[in-house]
Amino acid sequence: MTKKGRQIVFDKYNGKCAYCGCELMKGWHVDHIEPIVRDSKWDRDKGRFKQTGTCRKPENETLENYNPACSSCNIQKNSFTIEQFRNNIKQFVNSLNQYSTQYKFAKRYGLVTETDTEVEFYFEMVSS
Numbered sequence: 533m534t535k536k537g538r539q540i541v542f543d544k545y546n547g548k549c550a551y552c553g554c555e556l557m558k559g560w561h562v563d564h565i566e567p568i569v570r571d572s573k574w575d576r577d578k579g580r581f582k583q584t585g586t587c588r589k590p591e592n593e594t595l596e597n598y599n600p601a602c603s604s605c606n607i608q609k610n611s612f613t614i615e616q617f618r619n620n621i622k623q624f625v626n627s628l629n630q631y632s633t634q635y636k637f638a639k640r641y642g643l644v645t646e647t648d649t650e651v652e653f654y655f656e657m658v659s660s
């Protein structure tokens with residue numbers, strides 16, 4: 533991506549992450565709103581998948597399909613669509629209740645309170 537294109541993506545939400553709304557820091561990511569799928573193949577020598585450099589949805593490589601994202605949102609969104617990402621975040625509370633003793637204690641002693649708040653992304657709040 534060109535420096536100019538990257539600046540256009542950065543400016544889309546005034547230097548904020550399209551998802552959580554934090555100020556973008558050095559090393560911010562360009563997210564594909566509609567994911568692209570990068571092909572990968574198993575590298576037997578290294579014992580892990582390696583990207584081949586080919587992309588299965590090249591039509592999604594457009595400026596309109598790019599969102600500025602902080603690295604943690606982009607890594608968590610992975611190759612999810614917006615709705616899949618939203619559902620993924622919704623499941624975090626269930627996982628915490630199932631697996632985190634510290635979370636369950638924090639909740640039991642009133643340090644954490646659960647709400648039915650809907651997961652709303654920053655770009656949805658600023659555009660409504």
Ligand SMILES: [Zn+2]
Nearest residue numbers: 549552602605
């Ligand atoms: Zn973020």
